[in-house]
Amino acid sequence: MAELFSMAIAAVLINNIILTKFFGMCPFLGVSKKTSSAVGMGVAVIFVIMGASIITYFLYHGVLVTLGIEYMQLITFILVIASFVQFTEMFIKKFSPALYKSLGIYLPLITTNCAVLYVAKDNITQNYGFVEMLVNSFSVPLGFLLVLYIFSCMRERLDTADTPNAWKGNPVALVAAALMALAFSGFAGLV
Helix, strand or coil: HHHHHHHHHHHHHHHCCCCCCCCHHHHHHCCCCCCHHHHHHHHHHHHHHHHHHHHHHHHHHHHHHHHHHHHHHHHHHHHHHHHHHHHHHHHHHHCCCCHHHHHHHHHHHHHHHHHHHHHCCCCCCCCCCHHHHHHHHHHHHHHHHHHHHHHHHHHHHHHHHHHHHHHHHHHHHHHHHHHHHHHHHHHCCCC
């Protein structure tokens, strides 16, 4: 149990997918202007990564390994992720049109979000068991959501701050992201 907890803390804080691996930078910069959009995107990414990881885990171990075609994992994972994102997009459009509109183009871009494919492949590469895969597949996007939420709060404050014209918008946001990555590196010795 302690090992799973350490794995979760490491995925959320220490090895954060955005701040240490720089995966998912497109939604990180694109959807972080409003806190509500950031939370919506974070929850959608959690849902997609969890679902895609479970499906790809069973597909890999139940079909690809059984048939001896492990080399097909990349194309299989991409197809699963694309299908799952389409399902998520239809679900959000049906049950939360306001969130669907606020996420805009970034919702279908989850398909090309390298963080989703990274988690699915990492679960296989690290040879995780089912429970470890679930912990990793929940913790990584939870870290994504945490960083996205913190960054969106920072950007909302920065928009009202007295910033020089040359620094307004993305330049000051990127400096804030760098400082955030530096702050999160302080968690390195935690586990």
